[in-house]
Amino acid sequence: MKLATLKNGRPDGLLVVVSADLTRFVSAGRIAPDLQAAIDDWQVVAPQLSALAEQLDAGAISGQPFDPATALAPLPRAYQWIDGSGYLSHLERVRSLKGSKDEELQSTRPLLYQGGSDSLSAPADPIIATDPELAIDFEAEIAVIIDAVPMGATREQAAAAIRLITVCNDVSLRRLVLDDLQNGFGFFHSKPSTAFAPIVVTPDSLGDVWRDNRLHLPVRIEVNGTLYGQPNAGTDVHFDFADLIVEAARTRRLAAGTIIGGGTVSNRHDESLPIKRDGIGFACIAEARTVEKLKYGRARTPFLKAGDVVRIGAISEGQSVFGDIEQTVTLA
């Protein structure tokens, strides 16, 4: 089934069930007021939501037209947002920029950081920056929302806790990344609000493209209508979502509703921007720039500036599976 959270003037929004083709929705408010409440009581709530989805898809309920512009992030505020590093080629490409230290360690154990989860951006929210000189970048990622996971969880427990899947844009202020890394206290200032696609989907509804704890779909990224990348999120995965959850639960339990990011999707290739129509490209500007530095001696692709529009979506058979994130850069 497919779920979304619509704006209703309250911080947590209204939970709705969306039709398989993303054109219609019906309120799920009588089953659970919001997505966190649904996850808190998933064993009871999920079958009811699923039944509602079947009625909607069968046409037994006509529903209302679904407009992604009315959606909040599926969890507009979450109790936890942990971002991992599943794709080593992302780390390899940006390492020189980031000054991060231990290559061997990073390939043995996934890096994780604790992101700010108190205000997650809606898919059409602007990227608000206080200063254009902060080197504003996007990072297109797959994210999962999980049920509660005990401390010291096994891979099996971790995999079984994955409830919902979507894509997100881990907005990054590259000029502040190095400061944050040098302080050693985490990406506090360099990672403003992460944005999420409007739709979350259960693993079973994704069918064959969700297997081995990863999403086997390309994530398409455009900036001002120009294709920057369409790397496949199921390719070149060094740590899958079960690995990331196990690592996150190493010294503490994870509450229901925790969001885990898989890291910037990144495939191994020798391309640079602009890419061809069938090229792979990049899911963040920093990677493209590092490649350009090595190839041409200097970075050519600029970071985002005010007015730029970033569009991110996972694509299956030409359709956006979770709806698109489409954000415009705005200076505060």
Add this chain to the structure above:
Amino acid sequence: MKLATLKNGRPDGLLVVVSADLTRFVSAGRIAPDLQAAIDDWQVVAPQLSALAEQLDAGAISGQPFDPATALAPLPRAYQWIDGSGYLSHLERVRSLKGSKDEELQSTRPLLYQGGSDSLSAPADPIIATDPELAIDFEAEIAVIIDAVPMGATREQAAAAIRLITVCNDVSLRRLVLDDLQNGFGFFHSKPSTAFAPIVVTPDSLGDVWRDNRLHLPVRIEVNGTLYGQPNAGTDVHFDFADLIVEAARTRRLAAGTIIGGGTVSNRHDESLPIKRDGIGFACIAEARTVEKLKYGRARTPFLKAGDVVRIGAISEGQSVFGDIEQTVTLA
């Protein structure tokens, strides 16, 4: 007024008003189901809670006996937990252990890290560790719960957003701190669940001991009944809570219900453990050990082991203002 969250089998517990002398409580469930709901709607809810507190204190409502053992953390799960570094003498004492880099930067701008806020420990919850060799330590801190703060907030906006004050124990696994610092991605594994005192208090109810955006009270720490420290949280403050909030909001807004920690309370002195009856001592073991290394050539005070009991409380006129945190170390 004084508020607490009691266990009721639900993740967010039940909001109650506690009498000024901490002996009695009355449910506030008809005003707001839980503390987050109260903070979400503070302008409407706070006057009603305050009126209830007056009735309880005047004896117009008899209430029920308040037992801190029935309390959860005031926010058992929060949307954000940011820990700051208000006391430079803590950083100075532990810097050699932690391998953190930039002294000058740290005195100009407070360090902050994003803590895990998805499962905050109750005051009497055990400190659960998977391995006794992780060098289990406590950190006694003052914490504030704030209302929403815009990105780029001023000191005045920051100070005005402080709604509630309490103490917390930022449990730390020292052996993992260095790894986390070297990764540069933040204290992910080294900071398991932070514990909170049972009571939160509004600034106006604290009277004169809350001024200049800091709490002018000693925080008393005992381990197995032995006094380890009673540093004054209002002394040697380099960054007050307004400073910490301004820094936290530098590149992003902070949602209502964000918890900000002031950092390990630390006063400048030349003592070492054991301290005298009127000594100042330490609010974490790491500081005591660093002083011992310098003084005696080796650390003598052990980190916590299974069965050890840590008690932390802010003291005013012999009374524990927020109730005590009292945690027993337990191996998983």
